[in-house]
Amino acid sequence: MSKVRVGINGFGTIGKRVAHAVSLQTDMKLVGVANRSVNINVRNMLGKKGPLYKTDLYCSEPANMKTMESTHFKVKGSLEDLLRKVDVIIDGTPAGIEAKNKPLYQKHRVKQIYQGGADKNVADASFTAIANYEKCVGKDSLRVVSCNTTSLVRTIHAVNETVGLKDIFAVLVRRAADPHEDADEGPIISVVPVTKVPSHHGPDVQTVLPKINITTMACAIPTTLNHTHFITATMDKECSREDIIDAFRNACRVLLFRAGEGYETSSQIAEYFRDTGRPRSDMFEACVWEETVNTVKNKLYWCHVVHSEAITIPENIDAIRAVMNTDKKLSSIRKTNKSLNIEK
Amino acid sequence: MSKVRVGINGFGTIGKRVAHAVSLQTDMKLVGVANRSVNINVRNMLGKKGPLYKTDLYCSEPANMKTMESTHFKVKGSLEDLLRKVDVIIDGTPAGIEAKNKPLYQKHRVKQIYQGGADKNVADASFTAIANYEKCVGKDSLRVVSCNTTSLVRTIHAVNETVGLKDIFAVLVRRAADPHEDADEGPIISVVPVTKVPSHHGPDVQTVLPKINITTMACAIPTTLNHTHFITATMDKECSREDIIDAFRNACRVLLFRAGEGYETSSQIAEYFRDTGRPRSDMFEACVWEETVNTVKNKLYWCHVVHSEAITIPENIDAIRAVMNTDKKLSSIRKTNKSLNIEK
Numbered sequence: 001m002s003k004v005r006v007g008i009n010g011f012g013t014i015g016k017r018v019a020h021a022v023s024l025q026t027d028m029k030l031v032g033v034a035n036r037s038v039n040i041n042v043r044n045m046l047g048k049k050g051p052l053y054k055t056d057l058y059c060s061e062p063a064n065m066k067t068m069e070s071t072h073f074k075v076k077g078s079l080e081d082l083l084r085k086v087d088v089i090i091d092g093t094p095a096g097i098e099a100k101n102k103p104l105y106q107k108h109r110v111k112q113i114y115q116g117g118a119d120k121n122v123a124d125a126s127f128t129a130i131a132n133y134e135k136c137v138g139k140d141s142l143r144v145v146s147c148n149t150t151s152l153v154r155t156i157h158a159v160n161e162t163v164g165l166k167d168i169f170a171v172l173v174r175r176a177a178d179p180h181e182d183a184d185e186g187p188i189i190s191v192v193p194v195t196k197v198p199s200h201h202g203p204d205v206q207t208v209l210p211k212i213n214i215t216t217m218a219c220a221i222p223t224t225l226n227h228t229h230f231i232t233a234t235m236d237k238e239c240s241r242e243d244i245i246d247a248f249r250n251a252c253r254v255l256l257f258r259a260g261e262g263y264e265t266s267s268q269i270a271e272y273f274r275d276t277g278r279p280r281s282d283m284f285e286a287c288v289w290e291e292t293v294n295t296v297k298n299k300l301y302w303c304h305v306v307h308s309e310a311i312t313i314p315e316n317i318d319a320i321r322a323v324m325n326t327d328k329k330l331s332s333i334r335k336t337n338k339s340l341n342i343e344k
Numbered sequence: 345m346s347k348v349r350v351g352i353n354g355f356g357t358i359g360k361r362v363a364h365a366v367s368l369q370t371d372m373k374l375v376g377v378a379n380r381s382v383n384i385n386v387r388n389m390l391g392k393k394g395p396l397y398k399t400d401l402y403c404s405e406p407a408n409m410k411t412m413e414s415t416h417f418k419v420k421g422s423l424e425d426l427l428r429k430v431d432v433i434i435d436g437t438p439a440g441i442e443a444k445n446k447p448l449y450q451k452h453r454v455k456q457i458y459q460g461g462a463d464k465n466v467a468d469a470s471f472t473a474i475a476n477y478e479k480c481v482g483k484d485s486l487r488v489v490s491c492n493t494t495s496l497v498r499t500i501h502a503v504n505e506t507v508g509l510k511d512i513f514a515v516l517v518r519r520a521a522d523p524h525e526d527a528d529e530g531p532i533i534s535v536v537p538v539t540k541v542p543s544h545h546g547p548d549v550q551t552v553l554p555k556i557n558i559t560t561m562a563c564a565i566p567t568t569l570n571h572t573h574f575i576t577a578t579m580d581k582e583c584s585r586e587d588i589i590d591a592f593r594n595a596c597r598v599l600l601f602r603a604g605e606g607y608e609t610s611s612q613i614a615e616y617f618r619d620t621g622r623p624r625s626d627m628f629e630a631c632v633w634e635e636t637v638n639t640v641k642n643k644l645y646w647c648h649v650v651h652s653e654a655i656t657i658p659e660n661i662d663a664i665r666a667v668m669n670t671d672k673k674l675s676s677i678r679k680t681n682k683s684l685n686i687e688k
Contacts, residue, residue, distance in 0.1 A: 171515035171574040173535060173563065190611030191517060191565070191572040195603045195635035197645045217574045217636070217645060219517065221535070221565045228535040230515040230561045259539045267534030291539035292561070301541045301561060 003029040004324050007086035007110075009060055009079060009101060011035040013178055013309050014115055015092025016045050018316045019052060020279065022090075024339040025317060027326060031086050032056035034079045036064050038071045040180075046073065051279075058082040060093075083108035088320050091115065098122055102141075111139075111323040113316055116146025116204070126207035128153040129318035129336075130252035133329035136322040144315045148172055148218075148227060149204040151286035151306040155231070156205065156212060158251030159300070162243055164236030168214035171230045172201055178309055179224045187222050194218040225270050226283070227306040235298045244300060248288050252333060253314060253342060254304075255285040263289070266305045273307075277341075283307035284314050284342050314340055347373040348668050351430035351454075353404055353423060353445065355379040357522055357653050358459055359436025360389050362660045363396055364623065366434075368683040369661060371670060375430050376400035378423045380408050382415045384524075390417065395623075402426040404437075427452035432664050435459065442466055446485075455483075455667040457660055460490025460548070470551035472497040473662035473680075474596035477673035480666040488659045492516055492562075492571060493548045495630035495650040499575070500549070500556060502595030503644070506587055508580030512558035515574045516545060522653055523568045531566050538562040569614050570627070571650040579642045588644060592632050596677060597658060597686060598648075599629040607633070610649045617651075621685075627651035628658050628686050658684055 004027060008019045011033050022030045033055055035042055045052045056076040059065045068075045076082075083089060083104065088111040091098045095117030102122060105112045114123050123143035125136050131153050136142050145153065152170060159165055176186020186192070198215040205214050248254050257263040263272065274281040284307075292303035314336045321332040337344070348371060352363045355377050366374045377399055379386055389396045400420040403409045412419045420426075427433060427448065432455040435442045439461030446466060449456045458467050467487035469480050475497050480486050489497065496514060503509060520530020530536070542559040549558050592598050601607040607616065618625040628651075636647035661680040665671040671679070681688070 169513060169576050171517075171561075173515075173517055173565065187567075187609060187611070189567045189569055190609035190614075191567065191570075191649070192609045193572065193574075193603075193633055193636055193647045195608075195633055195647075197636045197638040197647070198640065215576070215640070215643065215645075217515075217576070217647065219572060219574070219647075221517065221567065223531075223533045223535065223566055225533055226535075228537065228563060230537075230563070232513050232559070232561070259537075264539075265531060265534035265536045267531070270534075289537055289539055292537055292541045294541040296542065296559070299559065301559075303537045303539075303541070303561065303563075305535070 001027070003027055004088060004320060004326060005029050005031045005086045006320060007031050007034065007082045007089045008092060009034045009089055010092035011039065011041045012092055014312065015090065016041045017282065017310060017313045018090050018092065019055070020045065021313050021317050021340060023052060025335065028320060030055055032058050032076060032082045034058035034060040034082050036061040038068050038073050042073060080104065080108070083110055086110055088113060088323060090316060112141040113319045113323065114141065114143040116144060116149060116312065118143055120207050127315060127319050127322065128208045129315050129329065129333055130154060131157045131208050133318060133322050133332070136319070138325045139323055142319045142323055144312050144319055145204055145208055147306050147308040147311045148201050150312050150315060151229065151304060152201070152205050153208045154252060154254055154286050155248065155288065155302070155304060157209060158247045158254060159244055162247040163239045165233040165300070166213050166236065168212065168231065168233040170214065170216045172216060172218035173228045174218060174220045175223050175225060175227055175308060176220050177224055186220050189222055192220040226266050227308055228266055228303065229306065230303050231301065233300045235295070235300050238298050239295055241293050241295045244295060245290060245293050248293065253285050255287050255343065256290045257287050258290045260291065269305050282310035282313070284310055284340055286311065314342060345371070345670070347371055348432060348664060348670060349373050349375045349430045350664060351375050351378065351426045351433045352436060353378045353433055354436035355383065355385045356436055358656065359434065360385045361626065361654060361657045362434050362436065363399070364389065365657050365661050365684060367396060369679065372664060374399055376402050376420060376426045378402035378404040378426050380405040382412050382417050386417060424448065424452070427454055430454055432457060432667060434660060456485040457663045457667065458485065458487040460488060460493060460656065462487055464551050471659060471663050471666065472552045473659050473673065473677055474498060475501045475552050477662060477666050477676065480663070482669045483667055486663045486667055488656050488663055489548055489552055491650050491652040491655045492545050494655050494659060495573065495648060496545070496549050497552045498596060498598055498630050499592065499632065499646070499648060501553060502591045502598060503588055506591040507583045509577040509644070510557050510580065512556065512575065512577040514558065514560045516560060516562040517572045518562060518564045519567050519569060519571055519652060520564050521568055530564050533566055536564040570610050571652055572610055572647065573650065574647050575645065577644045579639070579644050582642050583639055585637050585639045588639060589634060589637050592637065597629045599631045599687065600634045601631050602634045604635065613649050626654035626657070628654055628684055630655065658686060
């Protein structure tokens with residue numbers, strides 16, 4: 001079987017990670033990367049010591065061609081040149097830009113994978129592998145939902161297979177900015193609430209799990225590491241905490257950590273991924289604190305941590321196989337997990 | 345009517361503020377302050393430029409008498425000497441110490457006000473002025489509940505007068521440490537969840553509002569300013585958000601702030617109290633973001649900010665009048681509010 005030819009447009013936090021992940025798949029070929037400029041991601045990843053040194057670089061904005069060519073990076077052509085050579089394009093451009101790119105993608109008849117910042121209507125469906133891969137097979141375009149939504153979908157889907165959940169309520173305590181971003185991206189000392197209540201995250205979960213009843217509130221806090229979510233729900237029937245812990249233990253891309261073993265803080269969970277050799281210490285899993293999982297009669301509680309930069313990367317890889325219809329759900333998930341050293 | 349004679353034991357974050365507040369009451373006399381050492385609070389407040397310069401200083405630990413006397417602060421005597429001269433003692437000692445102090449207080453037959461860190465059984469009742477002043481009148485001892493609990497009691501009590509609330513769930517996003525405390529008190533970059541779920545805060549609310557059904561989860565985050573709470577509840581009947589906003593507008597020691605007017609973050613709310621001349625910028629009110637108040641069918645949501653150092657100060661003053669039975673609830677609250685420039 002020939003390899004799926006993949007291009008990346010927008011080489012930022014997500015784009016560079018998906019590019020790297022694509023290069024690790026045996027059934028895909030990373031054809032090239034398009035960006036509007038030679039940014040540090042291009043320098044780091046496509047430079048002489050970068051993991052994608054041999055990958056072709058394209059210019060996504062014609063007006064910037066000269067500036068890009070003035071660097072020591074060779075620019076292979078325009079975004080359209082890239083689109084002529086690929087089956088699938090991963091759009092990692094900033095939220096709002098992807099809608100402007102779409103007509104060009106369609107003109108070249110390439111399948112499209114968008115990110116969670118995009119409006120849901122930009123794509124034929126929203127996607128989280130374990131929850132709705134089958135429904136997404138063969139679509140022309142998919143939207144991999146955001147980091148927050150992905151973690152909620154994975155955990156809620158897992159529990160919901162064990163016991164029906166209704167009336168889910170979650171508070172999302174979000175990192176202010178990514179580690180490489182400037183302070184003006186987020187708070188230094190304050191808490192910044194999302195004043196639209198309920199926040200948009202609940203409806204976003206419903207783009208993947210339409211039957212789930214969930215409302216959310218959210219805020220940003222002064223940290224760069226990861227988000228922390230606090231969730232409660234009403235269960236259809238009483239259930240032991242052990243049953244729920246088992247559901248998380250068996251869940252796709254969910255890991256349990258015990259505060260009692262020393263993983264008391266979100267940074268101590270992050271330290272696990274620094275120590276165990278993940279590229280960039282990326283945490284692809286939603287990480288649940290085992291002690292926080294509790295049931296009181298028919299009420300359920302848990303708390304998990306989400307690495308905003310990384311959690312959606314495996315979903316992007318599975319989304320490629322879904323749109324190309326080159327693999328079944330569990331087989332794709334297994335391949336992706338193995339390539340990224342995702343446990344379980 | 346003779347003034348109530350008040351002593352303070354433990355001159356920390358709460359003790360120094362209550363001492364200052366007592367000194368502002370026309371129906372109370374601050375007899376003296378006991379502490380185990382000449383700490384910076386003693387230096388700041390009882391020093392030549394301090395607002396309590398003329399207040400007598402006592403030594404709460406006999407072993408420390410010599411060290412304290414070696415400073416330029418005159419030590420008037422022991423804690424027992426202070427207890428002989430007062431009707432009420434405010435215990436502001438660290439959590440766990442107050443239980444050891446209690447026998448001495450009882451020996452001298454003084455009324456006792458404890459703080460929220462104390463076990464609830466140390467006092468005859470737990471106290472929040474607007475919610476249960478009447479039930480606390482004449483008690484020998486009261487426990488002013490913690491900052492988090494005080495804010496929950498004030499807001500829940502206010503709404504509950506308008507519409508019955510059941511199934512309250514709150515997530516408490518707590519400041520890591522007070523501004524003067526060292527970094528090792530709390531997280532620098534991480535989120536530290538309370539892994540006991542539900543957390544102790546729900547049962548603590550029930551020490552004041554026993555009929556309220558509430559569960560809570562909590563975490564600490566890297567800020568020193570204040571706590572932020574996210575609350576949802578089920579209402580007995582459908583109610584408009586305007587009705588709930590009115591309830592908060594009329595509530596005791598609750599203030600509404602609008603993100604739309606520029607109060608978008610917890611630090612911007614704090615800035616109001618810096619600008620409007622409160623001592624230490626203290627925020628005695630629970631501050632609700634008006635935009636976050638919302639109702640969807642019979643579900644209610646809101647978000648408020650709590651200044652951990654200051655919110656319980658007015659309750660301590662009212663607690664003094666309650667144990668001494670020198671005033672009625674609303675009259676006491678009015679006096680306290682006026683003396684501390686609490687609006688409304």
